Amino acid sequence: MVGLNKNILRSIIILSYIMIIALILSGISALFSYLNTGADRSSMLHTEIQKVAQYTPKLTWTPLQNEGRHMDSQNLIALQNDYLDAWYVKHIAYKTNKTAGIKDYYTDSARTHLCDFIALNKDQNITIEATTLSHNPTLDFFSEDGQLAVITDRDVVEYKRIFKDNEPILETTETATYKIVFLLEDGFWRIRHLIKESQMPFKAKISKIETNNLSIKGINYYPKDTPWNMFGDKFSKDIITNDFKIIKQAGLNTVRIFVQYEDFGKAEVKPKKLEKLKQTLDIAEAQRLKVVLTLFDFYGDYSVMDWTLNQRHASTIVDTFKNHNAIVAWDIKNEPNLDFESRGKSNVVAWLDAMIHLVRSTDSIHPVTIGWSNTASASILKDKVDLVSFHYYEDINELDTAIKTLKKNIPNKKLVLQEYGISSYSGLWKPFGSSEEDQANYHKKIQDIIADNNLEFMSWTLYDFTEIPKEVVGRLPWRKNIQEHFGFIKQNGERKPAFRYMAKP
Known part of the structure; x- marks a missing residue:
């Protein structure tokens, strides 16, 4: 009986050793694969931004006729996603006066201005609730090395509601045109420059719909x-x-x-x-x-x-x-x-x-x-x-x-x-x-x-x-x-x- 118990104990020790070795090898294999293929971008994000429907303004691209290198659909989708996410994190930052996520979608120079603006608003107890409802981007330029892109976004319909000391002080809907320069850094299309070229009050087109013959x-x-x-x-x-x-x-x-x-x-x-x-x-x-x-x-x-x-x-x-x-x-x-x-x-x-x-x-x-x-x-x-x-x-x-x-x-x-x-x-x-x-x-x-x-x-x-x-x-x-x-x-x-x-x- 003593010999039988020793054999059982020996078997358990050997199986445990095999399982530990297998787990170590699995971890090394996963790390090797990670270092050779690059980290999944979603795992790199330090924000709440995930690829779920959370910010979906209407977006209509002008047919591509840009200078420089032709942009394939995969790059265009990546650029579009990062562009919309950049708007989203900016709106969150303006609403909360916190800068989480800004660094993922704006370069060092671009986020300096944003962070200064957010700090000023926080100091004066000003918050901004905003969203964009439609975009009409045109790709103007895509560099030969695939690291820089320039777009013009026309007729951006942007709604804003501004609060001071938690009381509303301004509500406006505007139509604006933006020029945006992107740099590809660490797998992100980050905004380097975002310049508002023009803006005007938004005026909805109201067409008269005939209801005289309507019978309900x-x-x-x-x-x-x-x-x-x-x-x-x-x-x-x-x-x-x-x-x-x-x-x-x-x-x-x-x-x-x-x-x-x-x-x-x-x-x-x-x-x-x-x-x-x-x-x-x-x-x-x-x-x-x-x-x-x-x-x-x-x-x-x-x-x-x-x-x-x-x-x-x-x-x-x-x-x-x-x-x-x-x-x-x-x-x-x-x-x-x-x-x-x-x-x-x-x-x-x-x-x-x-x-x-x-x-x-x-x-x-x-x-x-x-x-x-x-x-x-x-x-x-x-x-x-x-x-x-x-x-x-x-x-x-x-x-x-x-x-x-x-x-x-x-x-x-x-x-x-x-x-x-x-x-x-x-x-x-x-x-x-x-x-x-x-x-x-x-x-x-x-x-x-x-x-x-x-x-x-x-x-x-x-x-x-x-x-x-x-x-x-x-x-x-x-x-x-x-x-x-x-x-x-x-x-x-x-x-x-x-x-x-x-x-x-």
């Missing part, structure tokens, strides 16, 4: 079993087709549907979600229904540093579907004024302005609107949108006056009553709520008001729901139960008395 008689739509998750795993073309038939037969011509920012992949829009959205638009077209597509649902950040990601998200969707026959209008965001208190009104309005410009520059045919939660906010950006949309869940007896006030303040734009309705819930959590008959009377009366004021309209909503995400109305049961009973059709498929007033009888 519609409804906000979610399938009854998947509210706020229409494009998830339970997506069903058959259910949507049947529902759209019901909507069309009720005398309506439009549906409003929602694209949720995170669900669709944020900046990297998911192809599977686009395909489901396309199928939905195809079904609408087959049923002779138009679609108001609401973007950025469940988005609520508005951070300037996120603008290029938001821009990429919206441009992907709008560019994909701008020629689809079902699209009738783009709705930038649902009820953004509800974020005024938590995110700051100026931040939200500036973001909306930028997204309106993005959608308009991508699609110059279809009108743009914003789904304000009330009439009080509906005049905001009235000169930038084509349709003024508002929601109304207040006292119906005050609606006519509110509409006339809006018409007086906004005489030259079509008004869309984009959401309205009343719950038929009356029970434990609201014993004196409205009945189904009350709901029918409400819709009959509001259709009269709509007709008298010649409004476009979209009611809320086709079905009663049983599952409502907490993100919509929270967890409180009295709020959820009320929200579940706004539909014209019960969960069991039975039509409520209000169904006959979905459109003007």
Whole structure:
């Protein structure tokens, strides 16, 4: 037995020795490979910059006709990536008054000026939130040794918001032209010189979109079993087709549907979600229904540093579907004024302005609107949108006056009553709520008001729901139960008395 134990111990020692030798050899091999092939650039970065979607302004190169050596696509992509990263780290530095990352994208001489500027701002408690939204670079020169490049970047749209002592003192959007000289150092295209050659206030091109012939008689739509998750795993073309038939037969011509920012992949829009959205638009077209597509649902950040990601998200969707026959209008965001208190009104309005410009520059045919939660906010950006949309869940007896006030303040734009309705819930959590008959009377009366004021309209909503995400109305049961009973059709498929007033009888 003693001999057996010695043999086992000897075997364990030999195996351990072999494993230690193997690990040492593996480490030496990895080091040798590293020294001979060069370190991966991503492992060299001392910043948070990684090759993920975090700064994606629209960038359009002029066809290459530069002096010097021809630049291949690999070098051009590397130059482009480092150029955008240089802008990104500069924006981060201006916002935080810290210089982390600057040395990776600017040469010694270039970063001296940047660091001095940042130090001055820090001393005076000034911070700058900024981003660029579009670039149009031209490669002017690429040296024969591949170590120097010169570009001219024209019509750079740059947004800035300047704060002193945490209070905003200036907000501006400019169009500028830059001349940039790059040196290739340690595998990075670093900026040696960045000179602003010209600048002027940015003026968005606003083309008038004809809306006089527009007729929106519609409804906000979610399938009854998947509210706020229409494009998830339970997506069903058959259910949507049947529902759209019901909507069309009720005398309506439009549906409003929602694209949720995170669900669709944020900046990297998911192809599977686009395909489901396309199928939905195809079904609408087959049923002779138009679609108001609401973007950025469940988005609520508005951070300037996120603008290029938001821009990429919206441009992907709008560019994909701008020629689809079902699209009738783009709705930038649902009820953004509800974020005024938590995110700051100026931040939200500036973001909306930028997204309106993005959608308009991508699609110059279809009108743009914003789904304000009330009439009080509906005049905001009235000169930038084509349709003024508002929601109304207040006292119906005050609606006519509110509409006339809006018409007086906004005489030259079509008004869309984009959401309205009343719950038929009356029970434990609201014993004196409205009945189904009350709901029918409400819709009959509001259709009269709509007709008298010649409004476009979209009611809320086709079905009663049983599952409502907490993100919509929270967890409180009295709020959820009320929200579940706004539909014209019960969960069991039975039509409520209000169904006959979905459109003007």
